[in-house]
Amino acid sequence: MGVAERKIREKEELKDQILKAAKRLFIERGFEKTSIRNIADEIEYSPGIIYHYFQDKNEIFHALHQEGFQELRKRMEILGAVDDPMSRLKAMGKIYIQFALENSDMYDLMFIIEAPIDFVEKRDDQCWIEGDSTFNQLRSTVHQCMQKGHFKGHKLEALSFMIWSTVHGMVSLKIRKRVIVLNAAEIDQIVENSYHSFLLILDNC
Amino acid sequence: MGVAERKIREKEELKDQILKAAKRLFIERGFEKTSIRNIADEIEYSPGIIYHYFQDKNEIFHALHQEGFQELRKRMEILGAVDDPMSRLKAMGKIYIQFALENSDMYDLMFIIEAPIDFVEKRDDQCWIEGDSTFNQLRSTVHQCMQKGHFKGHKLEALSFMIWSTVHGMVSLKIRKRVIVLNAAEIDQIVENSYHSFLLILDNC
DNA sequence: AAATATAATTGAACAGTGTTTAATGACAAA
DNA sequence: TTTGTCATTAAACACTGTTCAATTATATTT
Numbered sequence: 196m197g198v199a200e201r202k203i204r205e206k207e208e209l210k211d212q213i214l215k216a217a218k219r220l221f222i223e224r225g226f227e228k229t230s231i232r233n234i235a236d237e238i239e240y241s242p243g244i245i246y247h248y249f250q251d252k253n254e255i256f257h258a259l260h261q262e263g264f265q266e267l268r269k270r271m272e273i274l275g276a277v278d279d280p281m282s283r284l285k286a287m288g289k290i291y292i293q294f295a296l297e298n299s300d301m302y303d304l305m306f307i308i309e310a311p312i313d314f315v316e317k318r319d320d321q322c323w324i325e326g327d328s329t330f331n332q333l334r335s336t337v338h339q340c341m342q343k344g345h346f347k348g349h350k351l352e353a354l355s356f357m358i359w360s361t362v363h364g365m366v367s368l369k370i371r372k373r374v375i376v377l378n379a380a381e382i383d384q385i386v387e388n389s390y391h392s393f394l395l396i397l398d399n400c
Numbered sequence: 401m402g403v404a405e406r407k408i409r410e411k412e413e414l415k416d417q418i419l420k421a422a423k424r425l426f427i428e429r430g431f432e433k434t435s436i437r438n439i440a441d442e443i444e445y446s447p448g449i450i451y452h453y454f455q456d457k458n459e460i461f462h463a464l465h466q467e468g469f470q471e472l473r474k475r476m477e478i479l480g481a482v483d484d485p486m487s488r489l490k491a492m493g494k495i496y497i498q499f500a501l502e503n504s505d506m507y508d509l510m511f512i513i514e515a516p517i518d519f520v521e522k523r524d525d526q527c528w529i530e531g532d533s534t535f536n537q538l539r540s541t542v543h544q545c546m547q548k549g550h551f552k553g554h555k556l557e558a559l560s561f562m563i564w565s566t567v568h569g570m571v572s573l574k575i576r577k578r579v580i581v582l583n584a585a586e587i588d589q590i591v592e593n594s595y596h597s598f599l600l601i602l603d604n605c
Numbered sequence: 606a607a608a609t610a611t612a613a614t615t616g617a618a619c620a621g622t623g624t625t626t627a628a629t630g631a632c633a634a635a
Numbered sequence: 636t637t638t639g640t641c642a643t644t645a646a647a648c649a650c651t652g653t654t655c656a657a658t659t660a661t662a663t664t665t
Contacts, residue, residue, distance in 0.1 A: 209613095230651060241615045243654080252652065307512065312577045323580050330581040348600055352586050353593035356579075357570070360594060361562065364569025372517045374561075375528050376535040381557050388558035389565060395553055399604050414642095435622060446644045448625085457623065 210248045212238045217255050218262070222300050226256065226308055253314035256304060260311040263301035264325040267294050271332065280339035285394055287336060288362050292390055295366035303370055306363060333359055346400050365389050415453045417443045422460050423467070427505050431461065431513055458519035461509060465516040468506035469530040472499050476537065485544035490599055492541060493567050497595055500571035508575055511568060538564055550605050570594050 216237035220229040231252060235242040249255045270290050277283040295302040304311060305325075315323045334355045340346060346354055365386045368374055374382050381388065421442035425434040436457060440447040454460045475495050482488040500507040509516060510530075520528045539560045545551060551559055570591045573579055579587050586593065 227651095231653080232651080242652090243616080244614060246653070247613075306573070306578055307576055309576065312580075315580075316577070321580075323578075326578060326581040349597050350593065352583055353590065354597045356573075356582065356590055357566065357594040357597045360569030360573060361566045362569070363573055364565030364567070365562065367572055368511070368561075368565060368568055371512055371514065372521070373511055373528075373531060375517075375520075375526075376531040377561065378557055385558065385561055388555065389562040392554050392559045392562045396601060396605060400601060436624080437622080447623090448645080449643060451624070452642070 209238075209240075209244075213245055213248055213255065214258055214262075218259055221256070221259065221304070225300070226304070226310065251314075253310045253317075256308070257311040257314040260301075260304045261325055263298065263305045264329065266298065266301070267291075267305075267329065270294055271329075274332075274336075280336055280343060281345060281397070284333075284336050284340055284358070285397065287333065288358070288390060288393070291362050292366055292386060295362075295370070296386065299366075299370045302366060307367055307371065330355070330359065361393055362390070414443075414445075414449075418450055418453055418460065419463055419467075423464055426461070426464065426509070430505070431509070431515065456519075458515045458522075461513070462516040462519040465506075465509045466530055468503065468510045469534065471503065471506070472496075472510075472534065475499055476534075479537075479541075485541050485548060486550060486602070489538075489541050489545055489563070490602065492538065493563070493595060493598070496567050497571055497591060500567075500575070501591065504571075504575045507571060512572055512576065535560070535564065566598055567595065 213234060216234050217229060220233050220237065224233075231245055232242050234255075235245060245255075249258070270293075271287065274283050274286055274290070277286055312323065315321065334351065337346070337355045337358065338351055341349070341351065341354075369386055374385055377385055418439060421439050422434060425438050425442060429438075436450055437447050439460075440450060450460070454463070475498075476492065479488050479491055479495070482491055517528065520526065539556065542551070542560045542563065543556055546554070546556065546559075574591055579590055582590055
């Protein structure tokens, strides 16, 4: 059935167009200012059509946030080459921060904006596989650090979350513009310098 | 001029009513679902009146976020009784976290939501005194810790920001519902347990 | 090739949003 | 009682996400 296959392909192509248009608009105007009508205009279709491809606006941005995780995973691939778990942990944080600062809108969508997570929560499975797999990677690295004698007295889950929180805190305070409390001269490099402080502390663990 | 004074008082009273209504609605429905019309309904005035007391929606929520900082400052007052800077630093984090978890909507407004900071940025002075004074308190405590020989090799500004980031990261990941990646059994207590890990690390600094 | 069935697409509507403004109402001062 | 100054309103503007009956286009069957 060549026809049916072509139809499916065409449907996929339009879905892709919607996503590409949404991403374009999201990057240049942000979440709130990217409307369904804007997206429809961009692909030269009427607004209604979007609801034949996505349940609602949240699903569109959930799909977009998946692309962010794909990029983050890709950047993390290099960590396979780092044998020592402690070095790997440090490199992981560096990559995470770099990703967040270079793709701050995507990071916002992945870890701050409510839309994609609201979509996950309203779905049947209710599980956030994108976040899961990323946190698993951190957890297993921390686990290996502990097996090598680091982080004595710590509990794996709580410690892993603390480490995630530290890097997330730094980049999210920057992305949501709360760093203006700092001495003006330091604002631009604060995340890098602050992560350096974190690494210094890790050296005694 | 008794009349003029009464007028000013009445104006203040209505401004207060608007703020109280806004807070009520914000706490029970969130930022996006609290509309100018909702607030107007609540105080039984027409929507337009609100613009004679506030420039825009952002200013209303900036005023509300100030109330949050007032409450946070009040909770921090007890720290005056803690002489040892390292103990004070630890207590500070505990209070900060407790405030965030008990007033998560207010915390969201103060440190995540864009509205109040957008108002600050569009204002002439462009300075965020609420955040400033809170961060100053942390910085000066960290400074005293360093003077007592802690945190060798660290830079004050970067270290202070890292500490803030750690606690902010923990509570903001929880508030923005990214903790679902954790083992279900640990979610409820993760922030407490995670802060415990942080304290454990501080003991070696 | 024409008629039918199926799917894609639209346009209009609904109920909301923040914000502006001309008109109105209330009330104090002259 | 008139004038002037405010406070307040209703209506409008240009949007928002979402739904749905009607239309158009395409594929299958007769």
